[in-house]
Amino acid sequence: MNRTNKDIDQRIWQVVMLIPAGRVATYGDVARYAGLPGAARRVGRALRGLPEDTGIPWHRVINAQGKLVVPGGSAARDRQRERLASEGVCFRSAATVSLRQFRWHPE
DNA sequence: ACCGTGACTCTGC
DNA sequence: TGCAGAGCCACGG
Numbered sequence: 001m002n003r004t005n006k007d008i009d010q011r012i013w014q015v016v017m018l019i020p021a022g023r024v025a026t027y028g029d030v031a032r033y034a035g036l037p038g039a040a041r042r043v044g045r046a047l048r049g050l051p052e053d054t055g056i057p058w059h060r061v062i063n064a065q066g067k068l069v070v071p072g073g074s075a076a077r078d079r080q081r082e083r084l085a086s087e088g089v090c091f092r093s094a095a096t097v098s099l100r101q102f103r104w105h106p107e
Numbered sequence: 108a109c110c111g112t113g114a115c116t117c118t119g120c
Numbered sequence: 121t122g123c124a125g126a127g128c129c130a131c132g133g
Contacts (some may be wrong), residue, residue: 041114080114
């Protein structure tokens with residue numbers, strides 16, 4: 001079975017959509033839940049290609065250090081922090097979330 | 108095919 | 121707490 005890149009992206013997006021509001025997940029977690037252990041960078045690439053008006057909650061995906069790593073300079077970074085805050089996610093610092101407290105753990 | 112780069116992660120100092 | 125190194129997957133020159 002040859003999985004196309006598009007299939008992989010969809011798989012990743014589907015996992016991201018499972019993250020409930022007020023919670024966050026790391027790139028590595030998403031990769032693992034999508035059946036792609038170790039492909040955290042692949043997840044980042046999949047999210048980078050999303051349009052601005054997407055319904056996929058990409059802002060709930062951060063790195064393993066609880067940090068928002070979306071490139072600065074783009075409005076996306078501020079939007080991510082704003083959305084998370086509005087969902088009730090508290091920040092330990094300007095761009096760092098309390099993973100311990102808000103990390104999503106699928107059952 | 109080689110190499111640099113990136114919305115990554117883990118380990119060790 | 122912070123930074124460097126190495127490993128990771130994938131893309132583009």
